[in-house]
Structures are given as C-alpha cells and as structure tokens.
Amino acid sequence: xxxxxxxxxxxxxxxxxxxxxxxxxxxxxxxxxxxxxxxxxxxxxxxxxxxxxxxxxxxxxxxxxxxxxxxxxxxxxxxxxxxxxxxxxxxxxxxxxxxxxxxxxxxxxxxxxxxxxxxxxxxxxxxxxxxxxxxxxxxxxxxxxxxxxxxxxxxx
Numbered sequence: 215x216x217x218x219x220x221x222x223x224x225x226x227x228x229x230x231x232x233x234x235x236x237x238x239x240x241x242x243x244x245x246x247x248x249x250x251x252x253x254x255x256x257x258x259x260x261x262x263x264x265x266x267x268x269x270x271x272x273x274x275x276x277x278x279x280x281x282x283x284x285x286x287x288x289x290x291x292x293x294x295x296x297x298x299x300x301x302x303x304x305x306x307x308x309x310x311x312x313x314x315x316x317x318x319x320x321x322x323x324x325x326x327x328x329x330x331x332x333x334x335x336x337x338x339x340x341x342x343x344x345x346x347x348x349x350x351x352x353x354x355x356x357x358x359x360x361x362x363x364x365x366x367x368x369x370x
Contacts, residue, residue: 252290255352256313257305259359261323263343267301271326272342274303274361276319276350290315297323297342303361314352321348323361 257276261268274297278290293314295303304311325342328335344365352359 253316253354254307254313255316255354255357257352257357257359259303259361260301261297261303262301262360262362264364268297268342269299269301270342271299272297273324275322276305276314278315279318279320316352316354319350319352321350321361323363
C-alpha cells in the first residue's frame with residue numbers, strides 16, 4: 215500500500231487535495247497571515263468506523279472555526295491527513311506532519327477517490343463511514359485525537 219511521504223500517495227490524493235484547496239480559497243478559509251503568526255500543534259490519531267479502525271483509507275480535514283468577532287479569513291489554514299491502512303492519520307498544515315492550528319475545528323473524513331471517473335458522487339461514496347461533521351479541539355501540545363464515526367447503510 216502507501217507509505218507516508220511516498221510519491222504514489224501524493225499522486226493518489228493530488229486531485230482531491232487541489233479541489234479542496236480551491237474550495238478553501240474560494241471561501242476565504244485559508245487565511246492570509248504568514249505561517250509564523252498562527253500556532254500549530256501536532257495532531258495524530260485513528261479514524262474509527264463502527265468501533266473498528268477505518269482500513270479503506272480516506273482523507274481527514276480539520277477546518278479551524280472562527281472565534282467570536284473573528285472573520286473566517288483570520289481563523290487559519292485547514293489541515294489535512296491521509297488515513298493509512300491501519301486507520302491512523304497525522305495532520306499537515308504548513309509542513310509535513312506539523313499538525314493543525316491550535317483551537318476549535320470542524321472535522322470531516324472523506325472516502326478515497328472513486329476508481330470509476332464516471333460514477334456519480336453521493337454522500338455514500340464521498341464520505342468515509344457516513345456524513346458526520348465532528349467538532350474537535352487542538353490543544354497547544356501533542357494531540358492524539360481519535361475520530362469515532364458510525365454508519366448504518368440505508369435499508370432497502
């Protein structure tokens with residue numbers, strides 16, 4: 215499979231990451247301050263789906279929440295991390311595995327890209343383990359944040 219930092223891994227996620235980056239730029243969520251002005255802290259953890267580590271891969275996104283009286287553009291740059299085959303992830307904001315901006319975040323876990331480019335995109339195949347947005351806090355220290363998700367397939 216993939217190893218952290220491998221070129222195959224980066225090619226695998228390049229299109230979803232570019233699309234997500236475009237979304238953030240379009241909404242102003244990336245912020246426009248120099249990197250040294252926003253404190254980041256290391257963040258790692260495990261994505262858990264229905265009580266088990268998520269082994270299908272995916273992409274974790276931490277989006278900083280604006281504080282009272284603060285504009286979205288001042289809340290900081292989003293962090294992302296690839297879900298490894300054992301369910302683990304480590305976040306990157308400015309440099310590899312540096313973590314996420316300290317503070318409150320909305321968190322989503324996206325499924326790996328579809329192999330069939332013509333397949334319609336739905337919540338069932340866009341999100342890993344359901345369409346849940348989690349709320350997590352990044353402390354000014356090393357953070358281990360497990361992301362616990364539950365999903366019940368639609369009954370036919």
